[in-house]
Structures are given as C-alpha cells and as structure tokens.
Amino acid sequence: MxxxxxxxxxxxxxxxxxxxxxxxxxxxxxxxxxxxxxxxxxxxxxxxxxxxxxxxxxxxxxxxxxxxxxxxxxxxxxxxxxxxxxxxxxxxxxxxxxxxxxxxxxxxxxxxxxxxxxxxxxxxxRLVPTFKKVLNIIESKELGELKVVQSDFMFHGAYNPESRLYNLDLGGGALLDIGIYPVFTALQTLGVPDNIIANAIKSPTGSDEYIDIVFEYENQKRAYLRAGFTCDAPNYSVFHFEKGTVQISREMNCPIIIKTEDGIQELRENDGEGYGYYFEAAHVMECLDKGVIESPILSNEFSVELISTLDKIRKKIDLTYPNHDGVSRSN
Ligand SMILES: NC(=O)c1ccc[n+]([C@@H]2O[C@H](COP(=O)([O-])OP(=O)(O)OC[C@H]3O[C@@H](n4cnc5c(N)ncnc54)[C@H](OP(=O)(O)O)[C@@H]3O)[C@@H](O)[C@H]2O)c1
Known part of the structure; x- marks a missing residue:
C-alpha cells in the first residue's frame, strides 16, 4: 500500500x-x-x-x-x-x-x-456512505420519484464582526459557510434549478446571517433550503418521494430514517470511528493511486455548478465580497 x-x-x-x-x-x-x-x-x-x-x-x-x-x-x-x-x-x-x-x-x-x-x-x-445511500434510493426509484427536498443548516453563532462567520474579508455569511450544504444537497439530488428565490437577513457587516432559498424546477420539483447563525435547528435533510420520505441528519453518522406506508425503518450506513472526514481523505489517496487529477465522484465540473449557483443566490440577496467580486474596499 x-x-x-x-x-x-x-x-x-x-x-x-x-x-x-x-x-x-x-x-x-x-x-x-x-x-x-x-x-x-x-x-x-x-x-x-x-x-x-x-x-x-x-x-x-x-x-x-x-x-x-x-x-x-x-x-x-x-x-x-x-x-x-x-x-x-x-x-x-x-x-x-x-x-x-x-x-x-x-x-x-x-x-x-x-x-x-x-x-x-x-x-x-458526498463521500460518506449515508449520503451515498440516499443517492442510491433516488436512483433505484424504490420509493418512486423524488419530488421535494427540504434541507436546513443552522446554529447560533453570536455576532462578532471580526469572526470568520461575519467578517466579509474572511468570506463571512451563512450562505457560503453552511447554506452551501443545503444547496449542495439540492444540486446533487434534484439538479440545477430553473429558477431561484432567495431572501436574506443581513448582519451589521452586510453579511447574510440568515437565508432562505427556494429552488424551482420546470418538472414541478422543489427544494426548500435554509441556513443561518441566528438560531439553532434540528438540521435535517428530508427527501420527499411519491411513496415515502427519507430523512438524514447533518451528523452523517446518524441513522437514515425511511418512512413509508409499511412503517418506519432505520438504516445505519456509517459506523466508523471519527467524524467521517476520513472518507474524503481516503478517496483523495485512491485517486492518486489511480494517477487521476480529478475525482470521478466529486468532479471539478460539479464544483463549478455549485459555486455558480451560489453566485446566482448572492446576486438575488445583493451580497458581494470586497476585493473578490470586482469591488474594491474603496468603492
Ligand atoms: N468541512 C467542514 O465540515 C467544515 C467545518 C468548518 C469549517 N470548514 C471550512 O474550513 C475553513 C476554515 O474554517 P475554520 O472554522 O476552521 O476557521 P478557523 O478556525 O478560523 O481557522 C482558519 C485558519 O486559517 C488560517 N488563516 C490564514 N489567514 C487567516 C486570516 N487572515 N484570518 C483568520 N485565519 C486565517 C489560520 O491558521 P494559521 O493561524 O495556522 O495560519 C486559521 O486558524 C472555512 O473555509 C470553512 O468553510 C469546513
């Protein structure tokens, strides 16, 4: 090895x-x-x-x-x-x-x-078995078509204008820090939306301290996404299918809860030690073993899709980062 x-x-x-x-x-x-x-x-x-x-x-x-x-x-x-x-x-x-x-x-x-x-x-x-299982359930169509995704990531992060969470010079804001997870989840499961609705509550630094987003799809699918530092939340992603729902927690080592008319089932996909970051580290080394410069699972093309969706959301909430978005501090 x-x-x-x-x-x-x-x-x-x-x-x-x-x-x-x-x-x-x-x-x-x-x-x-x-x-x-x-x-x-x-x-x-x-x-x-x-x-x-x-x-x-x-x-x-x-x-x-x-x-x-x-x-x-x-x-x-x-x-x-x-x-x-x-x-x-x-x-x-x-x-x-x-x-x-x-x-x-x-x-x-x-x-x-x-x-x-x-x-x-x-x-x-993306590399954790819990999330992979959700993608398998979607692909298998065992619960029918996926129609609606709800995904939240919130915690209370006390206001501090100097901190990474609020300071625009450090990329402050809920969207890029934690809203990126619900956005990622919707893109991975429903794809790129045809229309985006987004509303934010801004902190005194101008960063978004709370944001809610709706992804609308022409095929009648929807994603409802929330993120913020203003309060805590259970932080689930719930996937609504024609024949049941699948719920995962932000803690990726929690069980997947599947509810159908036959009852409630709990699946535990990830029993390893640690937090689950070792899956991505192991994957990087597998890629290097194979001599590739890009992951076949988490491609750079997907990362472009993700960041360009975040750019579109930021435009909707009028959020720019000085010295990065073509706006200098003196403007
Ligand atoms: N994957 C996840 O679950 C997860 C969770 C949390 C955060 N993150 C991401 O990881 C990154 C770091 O987050 P964090 O919470 O670890 O932040 P953090 O505790 O503030 O650490 C960031 C580190 O960056 C370095 N740094 C370089 N220039 C800096 C500057 N001007 N101001 C502050 N720090 C500077 C510092 O290291 P030195 O002092 O040693 O140079 C600092 O300790 C963010 O992009 C965040 O989105 C990911």
Missing part, C-alpha cells in the same frame, strides 16, 4: 477535526503542519503527531516530501492557497466553499490542469 505525506495548511478549528480523522487511515502519514505562527504549527504537530512544523505556508510547500495539502483557511484565501500549492505540484484537498466565486474556482481548475496535479473540493458528505 502506497503511503502519502499529508500537510495541513492553516491550523484552525476544522483542521483539528480533519487531522483526528486522518490519523485513522493506514496509508496517510501525518507529515507537516503550516501556520502563520510557528508556535501554533508546532503545537498542532505535537497534538496529532505530525513530523514537521512550518511557520509559513510557503515554507511548508517547499518541502519536497509533502504529497497532499489540506487547505483549511477562510474561504477568501482558498484560491490563493490552492494556486500556491498546485504551483508546488502538491495535490490539493481544499475546504468548502471552494472559493468566493466562479472566476476563482475556474482559475483553480485551470491551475490543476496546467500543473497536472490533483484538485478536489473537500465536500466530505
């Missing part, structure tokens, strides 16, 4: 969860951490058993032993950090939102092709 040296770019919250999951994979070597602060990189490396720690992202990328970089910085840096990693010929798994807008994502994909180097958005739920 070929082993791969992983490096973490940005030692924040999700990087810790990911590193814990990465540890469970036999072919993943916890090799390097990179932070703007060497002490932070060293602390993170010690905590999870990484072999090397670097006080800058660039220095870490110059290490020729790094095979794969997991990018876990705020969304506004994803494009820059992905381009830098690809230029150093490192395979990239980059957190969602893949970047701020379609233009940035297209640049990232072009760089992956130009450097003949792997690139995938870290949309971990």
């Amino acid at each position: 070929k082993k791969y040296n992983w490096a973490i770019l940005g030692c924040g919250w999700i990087a810790e969860i990911f590193a814990g999951d990465l540890k469970t994979l036999d072919n993943a070597v916890l090799y390097a951490t990179g932070s703007r602060d060497i002490k932070k990189a060293e602390k993170f490396a010690d905590q999870f058993g990484f072999q090397k720690a670097y006080g800058s992202y660039e220095a870490m990328l110059q290490d020729e032993n790094v095979d794969i970089v997991y990018i876990a910085t705020p969304h506004t840096f994803h494009c820059e950090h992905t381009l830098l990693s690809l230029q150093h010929k490192k395979a990239v798994l980059c957190e969602k939102a893949f970047a701020i807008n379609t233009t940035e994502v297209e640049k990232m994909i072009a760089a992956s092709k130009a450097n003949n180097t792997f690139l995938m958005e870290a949309f971990w739920i």
Whole structure:
C-alpha cells in the first residue's frame, strides 16, 4: 500500500477535526503542519503527531516530501492557497466553499490542469456512505420519484464582526459557510434549478446571517433550503418521494430514517470511528493511486455548478465580497 505525506495548511478549528480523522487511515502519514505562527504549527504537530512544523505556508510547500495539502483557511484565501500549492505540484484537498466565486474556482481548475496535479473540493458528505445511500434510493426509484427536498443548516453563532462567520474579508455569511450544504444537497439530488428565490437577513457587516432559498424546477420539483447563525435547528435533510420520505441528519453518522406506508425503518450506513472526514481523505489517496487529477465522484465540473449557483443566490440577496467580486474596499 502506497503511503502519502499529508500537510495541513492553516491550523484552525476544522483542521483539528480533519487531522483526528486522518490519523485513522493506514496509508496517510501525518507529515507537516503550516501556520502563520510557528508556535501554533508546532503545537498542532505535537497534538496529532505530525513530523514537521512550518511557520509559513510557503515554507511548508517547499518541502519536497509533502504529497497532499489540506487547505483549511477562510474561504477568501482558498484560491490563493490552492494556486500556491498546485504551483508546488502538491495535490490539493481544499475546504468548502471552494472559493468566493466562479472566476476563482475556474482559475483553480485551470491551475490543476496546467500543473497536472490533483484538485478536489473537500465536500466530505458526498463521500460518506449515508449520503451515498440516499443517492442510491433516488436512483433505484424504490420509493418512486423524488419530488421535494427540504434541507436546513443552522446554529447560533453570536455576532462578532471580526469572526470568520461575519467578517466579509474572511468570506463571512451563512450562505457560503453552511447554506452551501443545503444547496449542495439540492444540486446533487434534484439538479440545477430553473429558477431561484432567495431572501436574506443581513448582519451589521452586510453579511447574510440568515437565508432562505427556494429552488424551482420546470418538472414541478422543489427544494426548500435554509441556513443561518441566528438560531439553532434540528438540521435535517428530508427527501420527499411519491411513496415515502427519507430523512438524514447533518451528523452523517446518524441513522437514515425511511418512512413509508409499511412503517418506519432505520438504516445505519456509517459506523466508523471519527467524524467521517476520513472518507474524503481516503478517496483523495485512491485517486492518486489511480494517477487521476480529478475525482470521478466529486468532479471539478460539479464544483463549478455549485459555486455558480451560489453566485446566482448572492446576486438575488445583493451580497458581494470586497476585493473578490470586482469591488474594491474603496468603492
Ligand atoms: N468541512 C467542514 O465540515 C467544515 C467545518 C468548518 C469549517 N470548514 C471550512 O474550513 C475553513 C476554515 O474554517 P475554520 O472554522 O476552521 O476557521 P478557523 O478556525 O478560523 O481557522 C482558519 C485558519 O486559517 C488560517 N488563516 C490564514 N489567514 C487567516 C486570516 N487572515 N484570518 C483568520 N485565519 C486565517 C489560520 O491558521 P494559521 O493561524 O495556522 O495560519 C486559521 O486558524 C472555512 O473555509 C470553512 O468553510 C469546513
């Protein structure tokens, strides 16, 4: 079994969860951490058993032993950090939102092709068996046609204009941070909508702190999607079929609940340890074993579909990101 040296770019919250999951994979070597602060990189490396720690992202990328970089910085840096990693010929798994807008994502994909180097958005739920099972149920038509999708992702994130959740310079806003999950879910299950209705409640920074979205399809299908930092919610995705409903939780290791006229059935698809981020990490290494530069399951074409849908929603709620959407801070 070929082993791969992983490096973490940005030692924040999700990087810790990911590193814990990465540890469970036999072919993943916890090799390097990179932070703007060497002490932070060293602390993170010690905590999870990484072999090397670097006080800058660039220095870490110059290490020729790094095979794969997991990018876990705020969304506004994803494009820059992905381009830098690809230029150093490192395979990239980059957190969602893949970047701020379609233009940035297209640049990232072009760089992956130009450097003949792997690139995938870290949309971990697509690789988790629970979500795969839902896609199987849809495809099999065992419950008839899927007609309506409802999907929520909300939690209470106290207002702080400096935080990643609210600060526009860090890509703040509910849509790109958590609304992206309901949008992803609708796109994966119903496809690209023919019409989008979206309404947002803005925070004092101008970011969306709550958003509700309706996807309308010409074939009479609908998706009702909500996200926000203003309150908590059960955070389910419910798929309404002609002959029953299927419900999954945001926690991907919860059972799938299927309700039909025959009764209620619980399916547990994902019993592994950890949070489920190891599925995407394992998939990246499978892709590298096969010598491909793009995942056949989570394609870059899909990531373009996702970000361009997010761009359309942002237009509806009049949300732009300074220095990214062709608007400078001074405008
Ligand atoms: N897949 C998931 O389930 C999931 C969950 C949460 C978040 N995410 C995504 O992961 C990314 C990071 O989220 P997070 O919650 O981990 O954020 P976080 O705790 O704030 O960490 C982000 C890290 O980025 C680095 N960074 C570089 N420039 C920065 C700047 N100007 N300001 C702040 N941080 C900067 C910092 O690392 P150093 O100080 O070490 O350089 C920081 O620790 C986001 O894109 C988010 O959408 C994904």
